[in-house]
Amino acid sequence: MIHIYSGDGHGKSPAAMGRAIQAAAQGENVVIIQFLKGKSDETSEFFKRLEPEIKIFSFEKSDAVFEELSKERQFEEIQNIKNGMNYARKVLSTGECDVLILDEVLGLLDNNIITIDDLKQVLDAKSEETDIIMTGIQLSDEICVLADEISKIETLKFPN
Numbered sequence: 001m002i003h004i005y006s007g008d009g010h011g012k013s014p015a016a017m018g019r020a021i022q023a024a025a026q027g028e029n030v031v032i033i034q035f036l037k038g039k040s041d042e043t044s045e046f047f048k049r050l051e052p053e054i055k056i057f058s059f060e061k062s063d064a065v066f067e068e069l070s071k072e073r074q075f076e077e078i079q080n081i082k083n084g085m086n087y088a089r090k091v092l093s094t095g096e097c098d099v100l101i102l103d104e105v106l107g108l109l110d111n112n113i114i115t116i117d118d119l120k121q122v123l124d125a126k127s128e129e130t131d132i133i134m135t136g137i138q139l140s141d142e143i144c145v146l147a148d149e150i151s152k153i154e155t156l157k158f159p160n
Helices: 013-025 044-046 071-094 105-110 115-125
Strands: 002-006 031-035 054-058 099-101 131-136 148-153
Touching: 002 013, 013 031, 013 054, 013 099, 031 071, 044 054, 044 131, 054 071, 071 099, 071 115, 105 115, 105 131
Parallel strands: 002 131, 002 148, 031 054, 031 099, 099 131
Antiparallel strands: none
């Protein structure tokens, strides 16, 4: 299955991480690749304690979020991000995990770092036994047709 957690609400990444914990508790191996979050994420430190069942990676070198970087630093990070996408393809083609989470991968499309064809090439490496979870804010028809299931997360505010 290919799942997407999308929407403008908070909770997409935590939902994916919750699924990672569920899968690991059932004896599955999980690989998480985070994008566009910078390398200093407290969540990754927690998940490192859950190895070897859950492995978490971020190929970005900067502590800052991608959008806050200078154009020159963004160019450098784009190369690192593409290395992360290549790693995702490798993980899928070797069957290294039961669940692959591509956290904020849809943001790569929004920032024109990858194309929909780049994403399709990664997804095409998937075996039938592997689940993929992708997160991100924006959702297009081209992305929707790639998924078996889409969860839209939105924040609702009620007057007090």
